[in-house]
Amino acid sequence: xxxxxxxxxSRKRTSFLFGLLVLAFWVACAFVGPFxxxxxxxxxxxMNALAPPSAEHWFGTDQIGRDVFSRVIAGARxxxxxxxxxxxxAALCGTMLxxxxxxxxxxxxxxxxxxxxxxxxxxxxxxxxLVLVALGPSSLNATLVIALVFTPIIARTVRxxxxxECKLDYVPAAQLRDETALHxxxxxxxxxxxxxxxxxxxxxxxxxxFTVASLSFLGFGIQPxxxxxxxxxxxxxxxxxxxxxxxxxxxxxxxxxxxxxxxxVAEGLQDAAR
Amino acid sequence: MGRKLRxxxxxxxxxxxxLLLLSAVVFAAGQVLPGDVGRSILGPLADARAVAALDHQxxxxxxxxxxxxxxxxxxxxxxxxxxxxxxxPVAPFIVRALGKSSALAAVTLxxxxxxxxxxxxxxxxxRGRWQDRLVNLGGLSLTVVPEFVSGILLILVFxxxxxxxxxxxxxRPGTGAPEQLRHLIxxxxxxxxxxxxxxxxxxRAGMIEALDADYTRTATLKGLRRSQxxxxxxxxxxxxPTITVIAAQTSYLLGGLVVVETLFRYQGIGSLIxxxxxxxxxPMLEAGILTxxxxxxxxxxxxxxxxxMLDPR
Numbered sequence: 062x063x064x065x066x067x068x069x070x071s072r073k074r075t076s077f078l079f080g081l082l083v084l085a086f087w088v089a090c091a092f093v094g095p096f097x098x099x100x101x102x103x104x105x106x107x108m109n110a111l112a113p114p115s116a117e118h119w120f121g122t123d124q125i126g127r128d129v130f131s132r133v134i135a136g137a138r139x140x141x142x143x144x145x146x147x148x149x150x151a152a153l154c155g156t157m158l159x160x161x162x163x164x165x166x167x168x169x170x171x172x173x174x175x176x177x178x179x180x181x182x183x184x185x186x187x188x189x190x191l192v193l194v195a196l197g198p199s200s201l202n203a204t205l206v207i208a209l210v211f212t213p214i215i216a217r218t219v220r221x222x223x224x225x226e227c228k229l230d231y232v233p234a235a236q237l238r239d240e241t242a243l244h245x246x247x248x249x250x251x252x253x254x255x256x257x258x259x260x261x262x263x264x265x266x267x268x269x270x271f272t273v274a275s276l277s278f279l280g281f282g283i284q285p286x287x288x289x290x291x292x293x294x295x296x297x298x299x300x301x302x303x304x305x306x307x308x309x310x311x312x313x314x315x316x317x318x319x320x321x322x323x324x325x326v327a328e329g330l331q332d333a334a335r
Numbered sequence: 336m337g338r339k340l341r342x343x344x345x346x347x348x349x350x351x352x353x354l355l356l357l358s359a360v361v362f363a364a365g366q367v368l369p370g371d372v373g374r375s376i377l378g379p380l381a382d383a384r385a386v387a388a389l390d391h392q393x394x395x396x397x398x399x400x401x402x403x404x405x406x407x408x409x410x411x412x413x414x415x416x417x418x419x420x421x422x423x424p425v426a427p428f429i430v431r432a433l434g435k436s437s438a439l440a441a442v443t444l445x446x447x448x449x450x451x452x453x454x455x456x457x458x459x460x461x462r463g464r465w466q467d468r469l470v471n472l473g474g475l476s477l478t479v480v481p482e483f484v485s486g487i488l489l490i491l492v493f494x495x496x497x498x499x500x501x502x503x504x505x506x507r508p509g510t511g512a513p514e515q516l517r518h519l520i521x522x523x524x525x526x527x528x529x530x531x532x533x534x535x536x537x538x539r540a541g542m543i544e545a546l547d548a549d550y551t552r553t554a555t556l557k558g559l560r561r562s563q564x565x566x567x568x569x570x571x572x573x574x575x576p577t578i579t580v581i582a583a584q585t586s587y588l589l590g591g592l593v594v595v596e597t598l599f600r601y602q603g604i605g606s607l608i609x610x611x612x613x614x615x616x617x618p619m620l621e622a623g624i625l626t627x628x629x630x631x632x633x634x635x636x637x638x639x640x641x642x643x644m645l646d647p648r
Binding site: 076175178179181183184185186187190191192193194195267268271274275278279280281291294298301302304306309310313314316317320321323324325328 | 353356357360361364365472475476478479480481482483484485487488490491494495502586587589590591593594597598608609612613615620624627628631
C-alpha cells in the first residue's frame with residue numbers, strides 16, 4: 062500500500078513536493094504562529110489604523126490598526142482547525158458507511174446514491190447556508206455541516222472500492238474460514254481500500270478549506286475577532302476602492318497558496334495511487 | 336430516436352423526484368428547524384397571544400406535513416409566499432434577481448467555454464509537452480481557489496492597479512448594453528477561473544480518447560483531410576463529455592454566484608439568498624434555494640438531451 066501511494070512519482074514529483082512544502086509551512090504557522098508573530102494579532106491601535114506596509118508593520122495595518130502580518134500568520138490556525146476537523150469527521154463516518162453498505166449491499170445502495178444526487182443538486186455553500194441559518198453561525202456548526210455533506214460523498218467512493226474488493230478471492234476465503242463480518246470489513250477489506258480513501262480525503266480537505274473560507278467570508282463560518290483570512294477579507298474588502306489593498310491582498314494570497322498546496326498534494330497522491 | 340426520447344423522459348422523471356426531495360429538505364430546514372415563526376418575527380418580548388395569532392394567520396400552527404402540502408401547492412401555482420423582511424410577495428424579487436444572475440452566468444459561460452475548450456484541445460494536441468502541463472496544472476490549481484480570493488486579487492490587479500476594468504458590477508440606469516457587459520467581466524472572471532480547469536481537463540481527455548479511437552484511424556485511412564477528420568469525427572465525439580461536465584459545473588457556478596455577487600454587490604439570486612439568510616427571511620431563503628436547485632437540475636436535463644441528440648451511436 063505504501064509502495065502504491067508513495068513509490069511511483071515521476072514528473073509530478075516537483076509539484077507534489079512544492080505543495081507539501083507550502084502545506085507544511087501553513088501547518089507550522091497554525092501550530093506555533095500565534096506564539097512567534099511580532100505583534101498581538103488581536104490588539105487594535107486606532108491611531109495607526111490603515112497604515113501602509115512599513116518596517117514596523119510588514120503588511121500594514123487594518124481598519125482598526127491591527128497588524129496584518131501577524132493576523133495572516135495567526136490566521137492559519139482557525140481554518141486549519143475547522144477544515145481538517147470536518148474532513149476527518151466525514152472520513153470516519155463515510156468510511157464506516159461505505160464499508161457497511163459496500164459489504165452488505167442491497168437497497169442501501171439505492172438510497173445512498175439518491176441522497177448524494179440530492180446533495181449534489183445544491184451548491185455546497187447554499188446547503189451550508191440553509192442549515193447554518195437554522196442552527197446559528199459558528200465554527201462548530203460549520204464543521205458539522207461540511208462533515209454531514211461530505212459523509213455520503215466519501216461513503217460512495219469507499220463503497221465502490223469495497224464492491225471491487227469483494228469480487229477478489231480473499232473475501233470469500235475469509236467467509237469460508239467463518240470470520241465475522243466485522244473482521245472481514247475492518248481487518249481484511251479496509252487495509253486494501255485505504256489508498257482510494259486517502260486520495261478522496263485529501264481532495265475533500267481541499268474542498269473543505271474552500272468552503273470554510275467562503276462561509277467565513279459570507280459571515281456564516283468562523284466568527285470575529287478571529288484573524289481568519291476569509292473573515293478578515295469580509296471585514297476589510299470595502300476599503301479596496303480607497304487604495305488600502307494590503308488589508309485584504311495578503312490574506313487572499315495566503316488562502317490561495319494553502320488551497321493550491323493541498324490540491325497539488327492531492328493530485329500527487331492521486332497519481333501515485335493509480 | 337424513440338429510445339433516446341424515452342431516455343430523456345426517464346431522466347426528467349428522476350429529476351422531478353430529486354426536485355421533490357430537495358423541496359422537502361429545504362422545507363424541513365426552513366420551517367421545522369427554526370421553530371416558532373411568529374416568535375422569530377415578533378421578537379422575544381412579544382405577547383404570547385399575538386405570537387399565536389400571527390402563527391395562525393401565517394398557517395404556521397398546522398402540522399408540518401399539512402404545511403408542506405400547502406407550501407408545495409402554492410409553489411406549483413407560482414406563489415412563493417410573502418417575504419418577512421419586505422412584507423410583500425417573494426416571486427417578483429426572485430424573478431428580478433434571476434434575470435441579473437442569468438446575465439452574469441451568461442457572461443461567465445461565454446468567456447469560459449471557448450477558453451477552456453480551446454485550452455483542452457491545445458493540451459491534447461501537445462500531449463506531454465509544456466503547454467499540456469501548463470493547462471493541466473494551472474487549471475487544476477485555479478479550480479480550488481475560492482471565488483472571493485481570486486476576486487480580491489483580480490480587483491487589486493485589474494481594477495485598482497492597472498485600471499483596465501470597472502470594479503463595480505452595477506451601472507447607472509440608462510447605461511448601454513456594451514458598457515453593462517464591461518462591468519460584468521471582472522465579476523465573471525473568478526467564476527471563469529473556477530470552472531476553467533474542469534472543462535479543459537475533460538475536453539483534453541475526450542480529445543485524446545477520440546484521437547486514438549479506431550474511427551479516427553478509419554477516417555484518416557479513407558483519405559479525409561486532417562481538418563475534416565478533426566471537425567467531423569474527433570470533435571463531435573470528444574465534446575460530448577465536455578457538455579455533461581459543463582452542466583455538472585453549473586452547481587459550482589450557482590454556488591459561486593452567492594460569493595461573487597456579495598463581493599461585487601450585485602443584486603442577483605446569490606446575494607438575495609445571502610441577504611435572506613442574514614435576515615432569517617425564510618420564505619425568501621427557501622424560494623431562492625429551490626430556484627437554484629431547479630436551475631441546476633434543468634441544466635442537467637438540457638445537457639442530457641443535447642448529448643443524446645449529438646451522440647452518433
